[in-house]
Amino acid sequence: MVTASIVEAVFHAIADAASSDAETSIPGFGKFKAKASLEREGRNPATGEKMTVAASRKRAFTPAKALNDVLNR
Template sequence: MNKTELVAAIAGDVELSKAEAARLLEALLENLTKALARGEAVQLIGFGNFTVASRPERTGRNPSTGEQMTIKASKSPKFAAGKALRDAVNAAA
């Protein structure tokens, strides 16, 4: 399912226009992104948790030259599925 299909499904489920459903989805994703950028966790009961994990600076190798290089510290978003989501996925399988 891509974003257009998701918007259409949301619009059909809650009886909104596709434009309203698209704005709703955009607002959800924007607020989720802003919260994660602030380092906050987002917990959606029954769906899952979005968190931010920190990766420390480390030494790596340039694959083309083999030369050692420093890989900068970074933050990465993580998602852990909730029990209800895991159960729904496993029931469908």
């Protein structure tokens, strides 16, 4: 299927851009980017014990205004 390969190529491009800290934008849909999350102190919800949550990189999505307008009709 041609459609499946196109969607797969888009997802690979987004993943590749995120791994190199680049931003990927799809006009009318939104932006994908990687952002850093610093090490922090947290709590185990089961025991209440304090623990350290390691620093990590996360993916963030910011929807385009056009997408927000459709969702908030």
